[in-house]
Amino acid sequence: MAQDDPQPLVTFERVCKSFGRRAEESVLVDVDLDVGRGELVAIIGPSGCGKSTVLNLVAGLTDVTSGSVRVADPEVRSAYVFQNPRLLPWRDVQANVEFSLEQIGLSRKDIRDRADEALDLVHLGQHKDKYPHELSGGMQQRAALARGLALDPGLLLLDEPFGALDALTRGYLQEELLGIVRRFQTTTLLVTHDIDEALLLADRLAVMSSRPARIRQIFELPFGPDRALDKVVAHPEFLPLRTEIRELLRPEVEATDPGSASTDASQATAAGTRRGSRARAGTAQ
Amino acid sequence: MSSLIGSPPETGATTPTAVPARQGLSAGRARTARRGLRVLAAVVVLGVAWALIAPNYPSFVFPTPADVWASFTRAVERGVWVEQVIATLGHLGSAFAIVLVAGLPLGILIGRSIIAEDLSRVVLVFFQTVPTVVLIALALAIYGISDESVIGVTVAGSITYFLLNVIQGTRAIDRDLVDMARAYHANETTIMRTVVVPSVIPYFLAGARITLGVAWQITLFSEYLMGSAGIGFNVNTAISLLDTSTVFMWGLSVVALTLLVEYGLFRPVERRLTRHMRRT
Structure with missing residues (x-):
């Protein structure tokens, strides 16, 4: 849908990233990706492949080695929700949510009001006077989400934001997030290693290979803008897509974690490479 | 010295884990x-x-409690006690303030910058290892007998203990929190104020406590050897007159003052600065 917009909000052009002085450790290779306005793009890949680096590049926490990452609207307010909550331990929940707002030059009263709103949005209103160590992991992550959402961001960067949570809390927060992002038409880039999460939340899904990571294939997801978990799971294309993505990721996970390679590993890898080259060819068009 | 005071469960209150869970x-x-x-x-x-x-035992070897008490009341009546205590606390307080005010930014700078670390290493090692007696001799040569000498020696002799703690605290800063602040477009000043300084506070407190203990010793020692005003100088005079009860009196006075500083000043400040770590 949104990638047909004349100008995407975020554009990756042949982005390469390597760490170390002499580029010995290559993390990202030739990443091309657009994120249209109001679109939710998910990036999925084996753990440790460099997915987080993609978000760090957009957030300006690190620079590309070559290629470019462009955010079309430089005034856009971005919010970054990390894998771990990253709350300031010496601030209570309210003050932690206010942290993001303090950076954009609002009056004290506006800061307070908008933090209150965001806390209500994630149902933390009653806990705003507590310090992070007094909250459960799920509540901490919700506070981190509120810190991002309070900004009313034009661009939301999510790095496996629910990865550390139990399945129940995760499912609940995913639906909540989906509702919020839909309601405010927030352009979102989500990094995850959970196929179901990606299928539920994303408009488009980019599958990455293991390190050095390339985008192997981009899927257009057919579940419509007003999707919900139950509807998505019941959709006739859900299972085939899930299987296809799983198979696409299998050799990548085995490459990351050789211990898990089965007896037919060589066969799977060979198949994966074939598939991979086809997918790359497809992406390059 | 002051770091040794207090019952075990309270001493290490600078780390979150040391705070006893609610019982x-x-x-x-x-x-x-x-x-x-x-x-x-x-x-x-x-x-x-x-x-x-x-x-x-003879009084000049081991005075009785009554001898010491008499020495104390005499010193108080003559106004000597208050005068000398003020002199020593003046030396100690000035030196301690200089160490804290100069040491916090310096420590953060050294902790954050490899260049500053390399440049300061020689100086740090020098102040850490040079004998206090040598510092006193140098101070005498430069300033002569004066308050400045005592304060200068105390600063030089104790600042490394503080610096090393602040440097360690700066290194222990959670990079994730700094990245978080940066991702929300906080500028360097804001990061310093909202992330770096609060992170360093537990180390700041631990360093301040050790430094205060060391500074007490060095101040008294310098006063004793340099013969400026203060408790150390009075101990010197008393022992040269074999007035051992006065030496005892000053010793116990310092113990009382240390306790007073610890519980009257240090603990309340510490409690305030680390209140977010307490379980309620």
Whole structure:
């Protein structure tokens, strides 16, 4: 849908990233990706492949080695929700949510009001006077989400934001997030290693290979803008897509974690490479 | 020295894990009271033993509690006690303030910048290892007998203890939090104020406590050797007159003052600065 917009909000052009002085450790290779306005793009890949680096590049926490990452609207307010909550331990929940707002030059009263709103949005209103160590992991992550959402961001960067949570809390927060992002038409880039999460939340899904990571294939997801978990799971294309993505990721996970390679590993890898080259060819068009 | 005071569960209050988890409130209070009584009992036993043993020796070797008390009341009546205590606290307070005010930014700078670390290494090692006696001799050569000499020697002799703690605290800063702040477009000043300084505070407190203990020793030592005003100088005068009860009196006075600073100043400040770590 949104990638047909004349100008995407975020554009990756042949982005390469390597760490170390002499580029010995290559993390990202030739990443091309657009994120249209109001679109939710998910990036999925084996753990440790460099997915987080993609978000760090957009957030300006690190620079590309070559290629470019462009955010079309430089005034856009971005919010970054990390894998771990990253709350300031010496601030209570309210003050932690206010942290993001303090950076954009609002009056004290506006800061307070908008933090209150965001806390209500994630149902933390009653806990705003507590310090992070007094909250459960799920509540901490919700506070981190509120810190991002309070900004009313034009661009939301999510790095496996629910990865550390139990399945129940995760499912609940995913639906909540989906509702919020839909309601405010927030352009979102989500990094995850959970196929179901990606299928539920994303408009488009980019599958990455293991390190050095390339985008192997981009899927257009057919579940419509007003999707919900139950509807998505019941959709006739859900299972085939899930299987296809799983198979696409299998050799990548085995490459990351050789211990898990089965007896037919060589066969799977060979198949994966074939598939991979086809997918790359497809992406390059 | 002041770091040795206090019952074990309270001493390490600078790390979150050292804060005791909430237990039955009244049970906790009863336990604290029991432990307090034990400490008090030990004080009484030592006092009684002192009163019993001391009369067997000449007063210039081992004065009795009564001798020491008489020396104390005499010093207070003549105004010497208050005057000398103020002189020493003046030396100590000035030196301590200089160490804290100069040491915090310096420590953060050294902790954050490899260049600053390399450049400062020689100086740090020098101040850490140079004998206090040499510092005193140098101060005498430069300033002569003066308050500045005592303060300067105390600063030079104690600042490394503080710096090393702040440097360590700066290195222990959670990079994730700094990245978080940066991702939300906080500028460097804001990051310093909202992330770096609060992270360093537990180390700041630990360093300040060690530094205060060391500074007490060096101040008294310098006063003793340089003959400026203060408790150290009075100990020197008293012992040269074989007035041992006055030496005892000053020794106990310093113990009392240290306790006063610890519980009257240090603990309340510490409690305030680390209140987010307490479990309520």
